[in-house]
Amino acid sequence: MTEGQYGAPDHVKKLGIFNTIELEDLAKEVIPHGGFDYLAGGSGDEFTLRRNVESFNFKGIVPRVAANVEFPETNTKIFEHELKVPYIMAPIAAHGLAHQSKEAGTARGIREFGGSLMSISAYSGATFEEIDEGLQDTPRWFQIYMSKDDQLNKSILDEAKADGATAIILTADATVGGNRHRDEKNHFVYPFSMPIVARYLTGTGKDMSLNNIYGQSKQKITMDDIRFIKEYSGLPVFLKGVQAPEDAEAAIQAGADGIWVSTHGGRQLDGAPGSFEMLPAIAKVVDKRVPIVFDSGIRRGEHIFKALASGADIVAIGRPVLFGLALGGWQGVQSVFEYFERDLKRVMQLAGTQTIEDIKNTQLIDLR
Numbered sequence: 348m349t350e351g352q353y354g355a356p357d358h359v360k361k362l363g364i365f366n367t368i369e370l371e372d373l374a375k376e377v378i379p380h381g382g383f384d385y386l387a388g389g390s391g392d393e394f395t396l397r398r399n400v401e402s403f404n405f406k407g408i409v410p411r412v413a414a415n416v417e418f419p420e421t422n423t424k425i426f427e428h429e430l431k432v433p434y435i436m437a438p439i440a441a442h443g444l445a446h447q448s449k450e451a452g453t454a455r456g457i458r459e460f461g462g463s464l465m466s467i468s469a470y471s472g473a474t475f476e477e478i479d480e481g482l483q484d485t486p487r488w489f490q491i492y493m494s495k496d497d498q499l500n501k502s503i504l505d506e507a508k509a510d511g512a513t514a515i516i517l518t519a520d521a522t523v524g525g526n527r528h529r530d531e532k533n534h535f536v537y538p539f540s541m542p543i544v545a546r547y548l549t550g551t552g553k554d555m556s557l558n559n560i561y562g563q564s565k566q567k568i569t570m571d572d573i574r575f576i577k578e579y580s581g582l583p584v585f586l587k588g589v590q591a592p593e594d595a596e597a598a599i600q601a602g603a604d605g606i607w608v609s610t611h612g613g614r615q616l617d618g619a620p621g622s623f624e625m626l627p628a629i630a631k632v633v634d635k636r637v638p639i640v641f642d643s644g645i646r647r648g649e650h651i652f653k654a655l656a657s658g659a660d661i662v663a664i665g666r667p668v669l670f671g672l673a674l675g676g677w678q679g680v681q682s683v684f685e686y687f688e689r690d691l692k693r694v695m696q697l698a699g700t701q702t703i704e705d706i707k708n709t710q711l712i713d714l715r
């Protein structure tokens with residue numbers, strides 16, 4: 348299939364967003380069926396996909412009143428980056444499935460919003476140069492799917508560093524594809540190439556299935572890979588896909604500069620708990636030695652609040668941004684980022700929290 352035959356949307360327009368759940372329904376109308384299923388779907392019964400969102404309902408925010416709060420402040424910091432909001436773009440492959448502008452459209456939306464950060468996926472359909480046109484001076488992190496060949500890993504890291512990445516995210520939970528029924532049924536293959544990882548694939552990525560690509564990537568990932576990436580790149584390294592507190596500890600011992608709690612959006616091991624359910628235990632073990640980024644299931648301001656109150660320093664948003672991209676190109680992405688800012692500020696005001704630090708000091712109550 349050619350990109351043209353695939354027929355990704357190309358609208359560019361601001362979106363009036365009421366909630367991001369509705370956004371998914373709207374995006375389904377404009378993204379070609381196979382691409383929509385790939386982006387929206389999870390693995391197996393999609394238990395973990397659903398649980399990621401539902402598990403936020405097991406914890407409650409007790410509203411505090413007469414708390415002397417006005418115009419809540421959402422600014423925060425991670426490493427050297429002063430951010431306007433405590434959320435960033437999660438690494439997601441193949442934005443071109445959602446919109447013709449690919450990752451460059453997402454990048455521009457984040458830049459126009461300002462004060463956030465983009466995680467660039469190794470499985471990007473756009474080149475670093477194309478993404479850079481959208482991002483310009485916006486900070487970026489690079490998420491690596493490693494080759495089995497360390498020389499090629501070095502060249503990918505060189506390129507990411509030359510592009511201005513200030514941290515590397517090592518995704519460790521995807522050494523083989525999850526059981527993605529929707530993709531199997533649709534015989535899903537990517538309709539365009541993946542220039543960053545093409546150097547280690549037998550093809551370019553185009554017309555290849557995810558399993559074919561994962562199979563050619565490094566599967567035997569160990570904590571030593573954290574050391575390798577850190578020593579070679581000289582950049583801070585996150586281990587992404589952490590669900591077990593023991594793995595967080597082992598990663599820190601191996602030199603990880605950050606822990607990225609994630610279920611990969613419910614796309615890998617189905618039957619895993621919701622990402623949010625494991626966050627408090629991981630935060631306890633990490634004990635503020637390194638920052639925690641959290642993803643999987645963020646759809647509302649309340650979810651951002653609850654993640655921060657449970658030990659996350661930053662949250663990463665995935666599917667809602669891609670659905671915004673599909674519906675409105677870079678302006679749609681900007682609209683999604685703006686929506687989360689509005690929503691988080693409302694939640695902060697109603698919860699009686701002025702700052703991100705206040706959120707972090709908030710005790711949630713168990714609703715089970």
Ligand code: PYR
Pocket residue numbers: 440470521557611614
């Ligand atoms: C995914 O499809 O989940 C990837 O990370 C490529």
